[in-house]
Structure formats: C-alpha cells, structure tokens
Amino acid sequence: MKKGIPIIRGRGQWYGFFLLSIISLISCEKNEYTDMYTPGNRLAKQSELSAGNSTTFTFTSVAFDTPADWVTGGLMDRFLSGDTLYDTPRVADGNPINGGLGPVYAGYACGSCHVGAGRTKSHLLTEGGSGPYGFSAFLTFLRTPNNQYHRNYGRVLHDQAIYGATPEGKLKVSYSEAFYKFPDGEPYSLITPSYTITDWYAEVIPDENLEMSVRTPLRHVGLGLMMALDQNEILALSGIEYPEYGISGEVNWVIERNVKHMGLSGHKAQHADLTVELGFLSDMGVTNDRFPHEISEGQSQVDGDYDIQITTKDMGDVDFYLHSLGVPARRYVDNPIVKQGEKLFYQAKCNLCHTPTLHTKPGGVKLIDGTNMPWLGNQTIHPYSDFLLHDMGPELGDDFSQFNASGDEWRTTPLWGIGLQNVVNGHTSFLHDARARNYVEAIMWHGGEGDVSRQLFKQMQKSERDALITFLKSL
C-alpha cells in the first residue's frame, strides 16, 4: 500500500517555504505511508515508520544490521554475502582466503569500525588515539595546504600495518575540559581535542605543511534510502533560508568519475556513493577494479604492484548489503514525554536542519552493477536530516574543506537510529570526532547555524531538556 507524494519542481526561497508546508501537511497525512506490520502482527502506526517499507522492528544490538523486509530469496543471499564480507577480517596476501589487507591500513574489516553497522567506540576515547591491535575506529585525513596528498602518506593516516610493514604514524589525542552550567544550575562540560601525529614512518610533516581532519565512523543506518532520495527535494531545501536564525543549507557538489554529483554521504557529504570500493582500498588496503593500485603505492615500504584483491561481484554484494539495511522503527511515539520532547525539538528549531520528513524518488536506486532496487523508491522517510552542509562554527571546524564544504561546514547528521546507538555500540559519543560524550554535549557543541538551537535548548527547564533528549532516544 504505497502512495507517492506530489513532487513539485522549482527553486527559490518561497518555493522552499511552500514545499516545507506541504511536507508538514504530509507528515500528518496517514494514507501516504506504507502499511507495515510488527513481528507481533500489529499494524504499525504511521508515526513509527522511520523508513516506509524499509522500517524494521528490531531494537537490539542488531538494530542497524537487520535487512529490510523486502530482502528475501536471492536478495537475501546477496545480503548475507555482503554482510559476511563486511564483517570478516581481511588478512594479508599469501593466505588462501580473504587476503589483501595492507600493507598499511586503518582497519581490518568494515565491521571493525562499524560493529553492527553502527559506530564502534572510537579508540580516541579508549586508547588516547591510535589503537594497538588492528584498527582505531577513526580516520585521520591528511593533505598539504595545497590540497595534495603527501607522497609518503596518501589520503588518510594508516596507523596499522601487517607484520613486516610499519604504520605510517600514530595519532595521539589529548583533551582539555571546560565546565559550564545551564541557567537553572545544572552543570555540564565539553572536552576539546588536540591532535598530534607521532611515529611518522617516513619524513615528519611539519605543522605548516599539514592539514588534517580526524573523523569517527558514522552509523550505517538508512544508506539505501539516502541514495534513493528525491534530490529535487534536497535542492529545494537548499533554497530555503532562515535569516532570522542564520540558517541556510548548501548542497556539496562533488566530482566523482569526472561527473558532478550531489554529495550525500560522509561527514561533509563529500561522497556521492557509499564508498565501498574506496573504503576497501583506502581503509583496508584491498585493491579492487575501481581502485586497482594500493593506496600506499609509491611509498618507500611498498614493493611493486598488487593484483586485484577482491572481486567486483564481492564489491557489489557489499554495496547491495548497505543499500538493503533496514531502519529501526521509532519507539514510544505516543508517550507523553516523547511527544513533549518532539514539540520542543521543533520549538528549538532543530527541525530546520534535522528535517524530519523526506521522500525517495520513484524507481528507487540502480546500483553500479546494474541491480535495480525499486523497493527503495516512493517512500516517505524520516531521516531527521536535510543532507545539506551547514556552518557549525569554528569550535567544530577542522579547516579541512572538501568540495563546497568549508572547514566549518558539516553535513546534517541523520538522527534516525540515534537512540539505539548505545545498545548497538555501547556508547553515546557523537559528532564527527566523537568529542561529545552524550546528547547534551552534542547539542551544546552546536555553533554557527546551530547556535540558535543551542541557545533555545540552554534556556529550557531541565525537565524540558530531558524530554527533548527522550524524544531523540525514540528515534
């Protein structure tokens, strides 16, 4: 029982307001949604359906790692194949199966940094930087001030290595803590990281010749729906400005395969796809048909060429897996505290960037390998993101621009699934480098375009702040 919504094309501020009004109305229009039943055969409330027919009713450690209901039969075979490839450690070349790791790398499996398709607790917080045994659950992007790779280091710092090779370096982090109080007297504190790279395996890069950005893994929730977004809707949202709040979103137009695309994935929306091939190469050192050369090729410790280390079919299966993951339903939607928190979410203007409702385009998605995924199409979804860039202020800035995204700009993180991160991954660290240790800190780090929400949140009574966060936990 699926119905599309009327798609209105156009641009401009007034159009944007008009579209938002339509979206607002639609969000209350019950028959625009897919009928979905819970495992207990209860017809789900429309307000529970985070992702239309890709909504799942699993609220446990596998909440992010559960296929959508439409994944059956041969699709399930591909899903399981992709899931296995995602989680199984790669090992060094010379082994009979799962080879290709390294010689330098940042993690030994997708699932090392994305346990349960979530975000593994970063070693920034547990180890003070680079992890000692195979991954660190963060990436350190490196380049020169002229936007070039450092020859001996490449795109990211590979702080791990197979036996016989040397990690490119180790990242260390230290934190300074500042203490604050809400007007009602409740204390909170924020920790500010300071990063240093040590143990450079080759030349030491002096600070003046180094731009770097440390980023922790994102939850892999709703990626297929993100790729199926009606991009006209995103464009329309980018045309909306709220000068009274200093808010205006911007599309990150990125160039991939020499073609201009709307950037959607990554902390700065710096990618147009789900970066499966790039992740295997750049994070694990596993060459593939799109990236056949080792990321560390040319380094002094890398000897010669490497064969393709994972098949195109396997890459396709991982891509399919990521597109097929379900999105956990919203919970406790009728609870009065949750409803109060939802109201406060709007009052604090959080919704102006964390857009509650979007739609996917008709037809869904066609993967690079030609697989059609029509199930992802024509869905009303609730990602709580506009997938646009917003200036979040210098406190969060990394001075690391990517395409249109300036150092202070970040993509609005989708909030769907955020309430289950603590179940899946055992922590409540948020933001690009996990510096926020809980929901309150994450909100209080919002500067720039997010400052209006921060200030409104700050002025709330404690019970109201708690209610707003209870609402976030329901997502």
Next chain:
Amino acid sequence: MRVFNKMLLPILLISMVLVSCSESSTTDPIETKSYDFTLILEQYVDHTIVPTYTEMKDNAKLLLAKVEEFETSGAQADLDAACEYWKSTRAPWEKGEAFLFGPAAYNNLDPLLDSWPLDKNQLDQVLDGNQELSADFVRDGLGAVLRGFHTVEYLLFEEGAARDATKFTLREKQYLSAVSEVLRDDTLKLWALWEGGTSEKSLLDALEIEVGTPYGEEFKKAGNIGSRYLSQSDAVDEILQGMIAIGDEVANGKIADPHNSNNVLEVESWFSWNSLTDFQNNIRSIENSYLGGTTEASRQLSISTFVKEKDPSLDTEIKVLITDAIEAIGAIPAPFRNNLQASQVQGAMDAVNQVKDVIETKVRPLIVN
C-alpha cells in the same frame, strides 16, 4: 517466587522513569510492560551467561598453565594435555555464541578471541622473525587475526591431533605461551564485564582491566534506570536475536559456505578437527539461552517458561527441534573438513535453520509487539 500470571491480564502496565540525560551509561525513560520478565532475565544472566564465561576463563587459565609447562618441558604429555584444555576452553566459547551482544561487541572481544580466517601467512613471518614473543607484543603489536582461539589451535594441532612435540621450534613455544596468555586475559575480561570480576580483582588490576558496572546487572534491569534497554521485551528480544544469529551463522555460514564452495580452507577449527563439536556447542548455546542454565540441574525460569505458558505445543516443538539439530550435526561424519559433501550435511543445515526459523517466526511475535 514471582507469579507469572500477569501475562494473562489484558492490561498493559505502563511505567515511566525519568533519568539524567547527561549520563551516557543510563538510558531510559520508559517501559511498556505486558509481562514481567525480571526473574527470567536474572536467571539468564546468573545461570546461563556467567557460568559459561566462568568455565571459559577458568579453563583458559589451565590452558595457559599447561602451555607454559610445555614451553619448559617440551614433553608430548604436556602438549597433549594443553590440546585438551584448548578444547575445554573452546567449548564454553562456542556455547556462548548466542550472547555476543554487549561486552563482547562493545569491546571487540569476539574478533579478538575468535577471528577467522587465521592469518597463517603473517603468523609464519612472525615466527620467522626475531622480535621478543611476549604477551605484550601479541596484544599491542599484532592484529586480531594473529591471536585468539584459532592461533592457539594452529600452534597446538595438526590433522586433528596434538602436534609432534619434538617438532616445535623455540619461537613456536614462546608464541604459544604469549598468545595463550592473551587468550586468558581476553576470556577473563569478557567474564568480568558480565559478572563484575570481584573474585579476580588482583589479576584484573594487574592487567588494568576496568570493569565498571557489570553488564549483567544492567541487563537484568532492562526497562529500569541503569539499563540501556528501554524495556524488558527489548532485552528478551536481544536474547532471541542472539539465538537467531548463531543459528543462521551455523546453518548458512559455518556449514553452508565450505559445503557450497567445497573449500576445506573455509572450515572453522579444522586444525583440531573440532568443527562439528563447535557447531553442536553453538546449538547448545541456543538451548541454554532458551531453557536457561547450562546443565539440567541449573535450568529454572527461562524463555521456555514464558513460551510454555503462551503455547505449550510451541515450547515442545522448539525443544524437539533443538535436540534434532544437535543430533543432525552429530550425524555428519567427522572430520567435517573431509566430509563437506556428505549426504548428512544438508539435513544438518535444514535442522538448524528450522530452529532459527521457529524462534524468528513463532517466538519473536510473542515478544515484539
């Protein structure tokens, strides 16, 4: 004893508990109760999980002690005994694969203990190298694929039996001791994170393992302040999902993958020829999760109790299917690596899938509304 006939009442008890939102370890706000699972969750933690992990860390200690004896003596008898201790440590690990959520997942302990495939190529290079082979080197200098059960197994076994003790190199013995020590530490950590670890405090302190609030205590409090599970039914579903996941992995991964590829190298635990025992113990992890306890004597309240109250025939069906699955795996001729295409393989996969399916399609609907 708590009365369980609340479930018969068509009344939903709704409790709301507000907690501090700034504490990352506590979640939640709200619970909707339709059945009181408190004692079932307590039994599950105290009589299923904790005994399983206690047995594992205790046996891992024995394994380490015997390996260290072997390093000194070089005696075949010590090596043979170490092989038996590997098996007795391995058994509770496999019987725990239905509960790899929480501490095992949050602390990366599943891959650290049980990464497969083994990176034999790197291991051979390490053994040919000249670094001091200490536990610290294994722990901090090498990745997950060079430690854990399968690394120890590779060093201890050959063709399903203990290796020839006279063919061990000094560095092999040193690595075996080092990696067994790390295995002991990891099993200790997993146990302590669930149980609290008070009785091993000095060792935990020496290893700088911080336990904090035992996860078992939090799990038992599902739906209340101090637990990240918003409701008891979420916690019970966590148990069910664990059962489903390992059933799926055994049927459609551990058995199916090498069967379909006919590639012996995809068979887990093939150095020791322990694969079929592993698989059976995986189904026992489902059995112990469903029936509660780890032995007949320790079985009390459990998910089975709940299901039996709802649908006695379903409870009987599940018990029969679990027994059948264990037997079906046992019917595959050993070693599995030499019998990948045996006629009994399909039957075993089908039997395990039936267990998985019945939990997914008939038990979950009773829990997840």
